[in-house]
Amino acid sequence: MSQFSGALQLTDLDDFITPSQECIKPVEIKRKPGKVGKLRVEDDGSYTEISHEGEETHLEKAKITLNDCLACSGCITSAESVLIAQQSQDELYRVLKENILLKQTGQSSQEKLVVLSISPQARASVAAKFKLSAQAAARKLTSFFKSLGVHYVFDAAFANNFSLIESCLEFEKRYKASETTKDSLPMLASACPGWICYAEKTHGSYILPFISSIKSPQQIMGSLVKDYFAEQWKRTPDSIYHVAVMPCFDKKLEASRADFFNEIYQTRDVDCVITSGEVEKMLLQENINLNDMEEHRLDALYSNDVEDQLTNHQGNSAGGYLEHIAKFAAVHILETNIEKLTYTVLRNQDFQEVTVEISGKPPLKFALAYGFRNIQNIVQKLKRGKCQYHFVEIMACPSACNNGGGQIRSEPNETQKNRLQAVEKIYSSVDVVDPFDLKPVKELYEKWLGGKGSQKAYAMLHTQYHAVEKSNNAINIKW
Amino acid sequence: MFPFQGIVHTQTVKRLKEMHTLTEVETLSGHSDRVWCVSWSPNGSLLASCGGDKSIRIWGKEGEKWICKSILTDGHTRTVRSVSWSPCGMYLAAASFDATTSVWSRKAGEFECLATLEGHENEVKSTSWACTGNLLATCSRDKSVWIWEVTADEEFECASVMSTHTQDVKRVKWHPNKEILASCSYDDTVRLYREQADDWECFTTLKGHSSTVWAIDFDKTGSRLASCSADATVKIWQEYEPGNPECVATPDNVSTWKCVCTIGGYHERAIYDISWSHLSGLLATSSGDDSLCIFSEIHSSDSRNQPQFELVARVRGAHSQDVNCTVWSPTEEGLLASCSDDGTIKLWKLERDEK
Numbered sequence: 001m002s003q004f005s006g007a008l009q010l011t012d013l014d015d016f017i018t019p020s021q022e023c024i025k026p027v028e029i030k031r032k033p034g035k036v037g038k039l040r041v042e043d044d045g046s047y048t049e050i051s052h053e054g055e056e057t058h059l060e061k062a063k064i065t066l067n068d069c070l071a072c073s074g075c076i077t078s079a080e081s082v083l084i085a086q087q088s089q090d091e092l093y094r095v096l097k098e099n100i101l102l103k104q105t106g107q108s109s110q111e112k113l114v115v116l117s118i119s120p121q122a123r124a125s126v127a128a129k130f131k132l133s134a135q136a137a138a139r140k141l142t143s144f145f146k147s148l149g150v151h152y153v154f155d156a157a158f159a160n161n162f163s164l165i166e167s168c169l170e171f172e173k174r175y176k177a178s179e180t181t182k183d184s185l186p187m188l189a190s191a192c193p194g195w196i197c198y199a200e201k202t203h204g205s206y207i208l209p210f211i212s213s214i215k216s217p218q219q220i221m222g223s224l225v226k227d228y229f230a231e232q233w234k235r236t237p238d239s240i241y242h243v244a245v246m247p248c249f250d251k252k253l254e255a256s257r258a259d260f261f262n263e264i265y266q267t268r269d270v271d272c273v274i275t276s277g278e279v280e281k282m283l284l285q286e287n288i289n290l291n292d293m294e295e296h297r298l299d300a301l302y303s304n305d306v307e308d309q310l311t312n313h314q315g316n317s318a319g320g321y322l323e324h325i326a327k328f329a330a331v332h333i334l335e336t337n338i339e340k341l342t343y344t345v346l347r348n349q350d351f352q353e354v355t356v357e358i359s360g361k362p363p364l365k366f367a368l369a370y371g372f373r374n375i376q377n378i379v380q381k382l383k384r385g386k387c388q389y390h391f392v393e394i395m396a397c398p399s400a401c402n403n404g405g406g407q408i409r410s411e412p413n414e415t416q417k418n419r420l421q422a423v424e425k426i427y428s429s430v431d432v433v434d435p436f437d438l439k440p441v442k443e444l445y446e447k448w449l450g451g452k453g454s455q456k457a458y459a460m461l462h463t464q465y466h467a468v469e470k471s472n473n474a475i476n477i478k479w
Numbered sequence: 480m481f482p483f484q485g486i487v488h489t490q491t492v493k494r495l496k497e498m499h500t501l502t503e504v505e506t507l508s509g510h511s512d513r514v515w516c517v518s519w520s521p522n523g524s525l526l527a528s529c530g531g532d533k534s535i536r537i538w539g540k541e542g543e544k545w546i547c548k549s550i551l552t553d554g555h556t557r558t559v560r561s562v563s564w565s566p567c568g569m570y571l572a573a574a575s576f577d578a579t580t581s582v583w584s585r586k587a588g589e590f591e592c593l594a595t596l597e598g599h600e601n602e603v604k605s606t607s608w609a610c611t612g613n614l615l616a617t618c619s620r621d622k623s624v625w626i627w628e629v630t631a632d633e634e635f636e637c638a639s640v641m642s643t644h645t646q647d648v649k650r651v652k653w654h655p656n657k658e659i660l661a662s663c664s665y666d667d668t669v670r671l672y673r674e675q676a677d678d679w680e681c682f683t684t685l686k687g688h689s690s691t692v693w694a695i696d697f698d699k700t701g702s703r704l705a706s707c708s709a710d711a712t713v714k715i716w717q718e719y720e721p722g723n724p725e726c727v728a729t730p731d732n733v734s735t736w737k738c739v740c741t742i743g744g745y746h747e748r749a750i751y752d753i754s755w756s757h758l759s760g761l762l763a764t765s766s767g768d769d770s771l772c773i774f775s776e777i778h779s780s781d782s783r784n785q786p787q788f789e790l791v792a793r794v795r796g797a798h799s800q801d802v803n804c805t806v807w808s809p810t811e812e813g814l815l816a817s818c819s820d821d822g823t824i825k826l827w828k829l830e831r832d833e834k
Contacts, residue, residue, distance in 0.1 A: 202600070347628075347636065348677035373678075376598045376637040383597075398678075 087252045089278045089285075095241050096149045112241040113233065116145050117156040117221045120310075121247035121317050122276035124427040125407040128419060129280060130290045134430050138310055139295035141279070144288065146296060156244065157312050158301045159221035160319055161435035162444075163191065166214045166461050167321050168328035169452065171391055175333055183209040186382070186389045189321045191216040193254035194396030195375060196465065203379060204467030210382065213462040217319065218244050218251055219260055222269025223460040224301075226262065228448045238267040246273050247317075247404030250396065259463050275406025302440040312430040317402035318368065322354065322393040324435070326366050329390075330356045333364065343368075350374050350398045353389070365389045371398035402427055498832045499792040501773060501815070507824040509536055509547050514818035516561040516804045521568045523810030528824050529559035535573050535583075537590065538824070545826065554581040554592055557602075561650075565608045572615055574603035580617050582635065594635050596627060605650040609658055614638070616660050618648035624662045624672070626679055639679035643670055650694050654701045655757070661704060663692035669706050669716070671736065687714055687738045693750060699757040704736065707750035707764055712743035713774070715786055725784060740786045745772050745793070754815075756807040761829070762788065763815055765802035770795045771817060773829060792829060 038050045049057045099111045118141060120134070127137035142153040167189075174184040190196060190212040199207045215223070221244065226237040233240075244251065254260075255270040262269070274282075283290055298308050315323035323341060330338040336358045343352045350370035357363030367389045369378045375394055381387040397403050402423045410419035435441055449457040512531030519526055526538040526545065535551040555575035562573045571583040571590065580596040580603050600621035607616050615627040615635065622645065628638040646665035653660055660672040660679075669685040669692055690709035697704050704716040717739045719727035729735050748767035755762055762774040773792040779785065798819030808814035813829040 347638070373637045373640050376640070380597060380637075 087255065087272045087274070089274050089282050091272050092243055092274060095272075099149055112239055113152075113235055114150045114241045114243065115152045115154065115225050115229070116150045116243040116245065117154045117159070117218075117225070118245040119156040119217070119247060119401075120312050120427060120430065121401040121404060121423075122245045122279070122407070123155075124317075124402060124423045125247060125276040126279060126290065127426045128422040129408045132291070134426050135310055136295060137290070137426075138298060140290050140293040142296040142298060143293045144283070144286075144290065148282075148286075150243075152299050153296075154221070154225075154299055154301050155310055156217055156221050157310070157430075159224060160217040160313055161433075161438055161441045162220045162461055163214055163217050164313060164320060164324045164435045165441070165452075166457075167212060168325055168332075170212055170214060171325045171329060172332050175329065175390065185391075186210060186387055187212050187325075187391045188378075189318070189391075189393045189395070190214055190463075191319050191321065192250075192395045192397075192401075194248070194250040195394050197250065197253055198375070198396065199379075200465055201468045204469075206383065207379060208465045208467060211465055213464060215461055215463045216254065218246060218254065218273070219269060219463065220461055222255075222260060224444075226267070226269050227460060228444070236265055237262055237269075238265040240267075241271050242269065243272045243274060244270045245276065245279055247276055247401050247407050248397070249275060249404075249406045251275075251406070257463075275404075277406050277408050280408045302444065310430050311433045312427070313435065314432050316400055317424065317427050318370070318393055318395050318400035322366050322368050322391065325391050326354055326356055326364070329364050334358050334361055347374070347377070351377070366391045366393070368393040368395075370395045370400050372396065399424075497775070497791060499773060499775075499829050500832055501771060501792045501794050501797075501827050501829050503794075503797075504814075504826040504828050505545055507538055507545055507547070507826070508822070509550075510534070510822050510824075512558075513800075513820040513822060514803065514824055515558065517806055517816045517818045517824055518562045518564055518571075519806060519809050519816065520564045521566055521809060523808045523814075525564075525568075526816055526824070527562040527564065527571055528818060529562045529573055530818075530822075531558045533557060533559060533575075535559055535562055535571070537571075548588075549590055551583060551590055551592075554583070554595070555579065560603065561605045563606045563608055566610055566612045570608075570612075572606040572608065572617075574606040574617055576602040578603060578619070580606050580615075582615070584633070593633060596635055598625060598637060598640075599623065604648060605652075607651045607653050607660075609653040609660075610656050611658065614653075614658065616651040616653065616662075618651045618662055620647045622646060622648060622664075624648055624651060624660070624670075626660065626672075641672060641679060641681060643681040643684075644668070649691065652695050652697065655697050655699060656701055659701070661695050661697070663695045663706060665691045667692060667708070669695055669704070682733050683736055685716055685736055685738070687741075688712070691749070694752045696753050696755040698755045698760065703755075705753050705755050705762055707753040709749035711746045711748060711750060711766075712741050713750060713753060713762065713764060713788075714738050715740040715742075715788070717783060717786075739784055740788060742774060742788050745790055746770065751802065752804045752806070754806045756812070757809065758807070758812040761791070761807070763805045763807060765797070765805035765817055767801045768795075769798055769800060769802060769819075771797040771802060771805060771815075771827070794827075797827075798823065798825065 040048045040050060042048055095112055102108060102110045123137055124134060126141060127134050145153050171187055174187050178185040188211045222242060225242045226240060230237050230240055252273040255268060255273045260269045313320040326341055327338055330336050338356060341354045343354055345352050351374040352368050354366040355363050365388055369375055369392055378392055399420060403420050410416045445452055449460060510530045510532050514528055514530040517526055517528045524539060527535060529535045533555050536547050537549040538545050539548045554573060555577050557576040559573050559575045562571060564571055569585050573581045578599050578601050581592055582594045583590045584593040599619040602620040603617050605618050613629050618624045622642055624641045625637060626639040627635045630636055644664040644666050648662050648664045651660060651662045658674060661669060663669045667688050667690060670681045671683045672679050672681050688708040688710050692706050692708045695704055695706045702718040705713055707713045716736045719725060719735045721729040721732045727735050746766040746768050750764050750766045752765045753762060760776060764772045771794045772790055774788040775791045777787040777789055779787050797817060798821045800820035802817050802819050805815060805817040815827040815829060816824060818824045
């Protein structure tokens with residue numbers, strides 16, 4: 001059973017050919033001029049080429065990387081197996097073991113600095129599993145990971161401050177541009193990698209201009225760790241191993257995108273993504289009950305960060321994009337203050353709209369659309385020019401990220417729905433902050449990024465999308 | 480054509496078998512490639528067909544002859560695999576290998592493409608309208624079943640995407656009077672769906688066939704379902720509602736469906752289609768062995784739990800190639816339509832033999 005979100009599973013298909021057979025990615029073939037030699041199949045299944053002159057060359061196996069898979073319009077199932085090899089708790093264990101070995105052999109300077117960022121949705125899932133408060137879960141998880149040799153355990157919600165601020169600014173910019181530019185509105189949320197992957201593979205260049213260019217909190221966390229902190233810690237990005245704990249399997253695909261790869265240092269902004277479910281597996285493997293773990297003081301992400309306290313944002317587990325953009329737009333476009341937004345449920349709970357209006361000005365319309373069926377309706381409306389919204393918070397999973405495919409499963413005596421409710425309760429129990437009011441965020445904009453709208457801010461906080469060309473390879477023709 | 484004097488499979492024959500003769504009434508030619516599907520309009524006055532030539536043809540009776548009244552050619556870029564009329568007869572939905580489903584509205588005898596439903600990843604195999612006319616189902620080789628809701632302003636919105644099948648989904652069919660959907664697949668199963676809270680869910684999976692289930696059809700009451708398969712058998716599934724007198728367990732207060740009869744030994748190859756007449760109760764099947772079979776239920780002591788069916792008519796070589804689809808007229812008892820890879824549509828009349 002694939003663990004990817006529904007939107008991605010739909011693009012994984014084939015009833016007659018297995019994914020490995022179907023892989024259509026052309027592999028580079030180096031041809032030498034001259035006569036064709038012979039091929040010999042060895043006992044171990046490898047191939048040896050025997051040239052015309054009798055010279056033997058052992059042939060290397062063609063390897064398909066995850067990036068090949070992502071750049072291809074074919075299946076995604078083969079990407080899954082590649083992923084498991086590259087991004088799993090085993091990979092994290094491997095790095096931690098290597099560090100220990102280096103220390104033992106007196107090569108401590110070669111050790112990687114291991115940084116782990118936990119998303120608030122994944123943390124809520126762990127908390128629900130062990131019946132802990134969000135705060136207690138955060139402290140106990142900090143203990144657990146530090147006991148394994150992780151150096152810093154951060155709260156990924158901090159990066160969401162930047163995602164939210166940039167989203168508000170981008171919306172205002174797009175709204176102003178909409179008078180002259182056709183494809184600036186509706187702005188579509190970009191934090192969900194399942195949705196991004198589906199849009200790139202299936203709807204390509206038509207939909208992509210509408211998608212916000214803001215990186216997801218996971219990837220902004222990547223920029224913070226591998227750029228800002230690397231400098232603070234006087235480390236090169238490749239000497240830091242950055243792990244993100246996420247509620248979602250698709251996040252592994254996101255971390256592997258070429259856009260988030262540092263060519264100079266040959267390193268990714270997020271080296272490894274593990275899900276909350278995989279954290280549960282690690283606890284099992286270590287034979288540890290999280291409840292028995294000591295509570296560790298939380299690592300402050302920034303010296304002026306709210307001291308030893310978790311913080312979160314207004315809105316639900318999708319990250320609060322609609323909530324923040326609607327309120328920001330009310331102030332900056334309609335020049336009015338809105339305390340509380342009214343959500344109207346449309347076709348189902350996962351499709352709701354918010355209208356902000358004052359007399360004399362055209363109203364602003366926002367929608368949240370979660371799950372594949374609602375994504376479909378938004379995409380089709382957009383294609384027919386009938387989408388009336390200014391911003392749509394799109395997420396691949398019904399009920400958004402607390403319900404992510406990587407979250408810990410419910411107990412046998414508990415329904416999945418009850419577990420989700422418990423996770424949601426814990427998620428929303430954390431105190432909320434306004435990202436625009438946070439002193440550390442303001443300082444980072446100045447010190448790290450050189451102000452809002454700077455070139456550095458764009459490089460660190462924004463990204464781009466790439467339409468995947470449908471392949472017309474003969475083997476890909478479907479009958 | 481002569482009645483098939485088949486081998487009698489029951490050990491004790493208590494009565495004489497009532498044989499019927501299926502007589503070809505008319506051959507409708509026009510499609511330039513294989514014909515995949517024929518569908519009667521609800522009042523039986525029109526017959527829609529579609530096929531490999533990417534077109535939809537509408538046939539109507541003039542005098543004693545069925546003639547082609549319209550050809551809809553600009554809707555699809557690849558094979559049109561199936562067509563289905565809305566219960567009011569004013570809309571026609573067509574599923575195509577081009578991954579889209581077109582919906583045509585019939586106004587003053589003219590057909591106009593009202594909407595093209597996009598979303599399936601690849602070939603759409605079948606489409607079906609619910610009894611209320613408010614819901615349309617589609618299924619595809621992408622393994623998913625979609626339910627579309629018709630809004631007041633003739634828009635179609637996706638109400639659900641269900642990916643419970645593990646392979647190509649061949650057919651979708653709605654219950655005759657409830658909002659319950661059935662689908663069947665290359666994964667050898669039949670699945671039933673209902674609306675639950677604000678989404679749709681698969682509430683039961685019917686396993687029994689040993690190969691692709693090509694088609695399904697409900698009887699008039701909707702409490703029985705017939706399925707036909709590449710394993711060359713037909714299976715009859717009975718619904719056991721909560722509180723049923725047989726005490727068949729119904730977990731979570733949901734009806735249980737059980738296979739109560741398997742009809743085999745007649746077709747020599749895959750059975751591609753099955754039609755359960757709501758007028759006569761007869762089953763018609765069409766097959767890759769180029770033949771058509773008609774089955775009738777034998778009156779038995781326990782027809783609910785142990786129904787028995789017998790072959791009452793058979794036409795070998797009904798078409799010169801695979802018979803892809805067969806369907807009873809909803810209004811004229813004994814009138815049957817079939818279509819084939821041989822590019823033709825045939826109309827048949829079933830009559831009881833004089834004793």
